[in-house]
Amino acid sequence: MAADPGAGGALAQFLLLFAPLFIIWYFLVILPQQRNRRKTQQMLANLKTGDRVLTSGGIYGMITGFRGDIVQMQIANQVKVDVARSAITAVQPEGEGQPAQEKGSKAKK
Numbered sequence: 001m002a003a004d005p006g007a008g009g010a011l012a013q014f015l016l017l018f019a020p021l022f023i024i025w026y027f028l029v030i031l032p033q034q035r036n037r038r039k040t041q042q043m044l045a046n047l048k049t050g051d052r053v054l055t056s057g058g059i060y061g062m063i064t065g066f067r068g069d070i071v072q073m074q075i076a077n078q079v080k081v082d083v084a085r086s087a088i089t090a091v092q093p094e095g096e097g098q099p100a101q102e103k104g105s106k107a108k109k
Contacts, residue, residue: 044085047071052092055083060092 047053051063053073061073061081069085 040089043091044088047085047088047091052094053088054090054092055087056089057087059083 047063047066049063049065052060053063053071054060055073059073059075059081061075063071064074064080065072066085067082070082071085071088072080072082074080
């Protein structure tokens with residue numbers, strides 16, 4: 001049995017159609033995701049004691065210590081919780097992300 005000579009042409013047409021689509025997909029979806037993942041990994045690697053952070057659950061707190069991949073956070077006076085390092089989504093700039101109680105007490109002083 002001989003192979004159909006037109007089958008090679010169909011494959012070439014298929015590749016000519018989908019190669020540009022894959023390239024566009026790569027630059028619009030895959031590359032930005034890789035950049036975000038690298039940025040997040042760098043942020044998590046640079047965490048230090050005293051940083052004010054936001055968790056994926058929406059909890060603001062201040063880092064008080066580390067134990068491997070566990071971060072101890074103070075979320076209120078005398079209240080400390082352990083969270084996974086991967087649950088931290090953002091480091092807050094100074095003065096942002098403070099609970100209303102702390103902001104109000106600073107204004108009264």
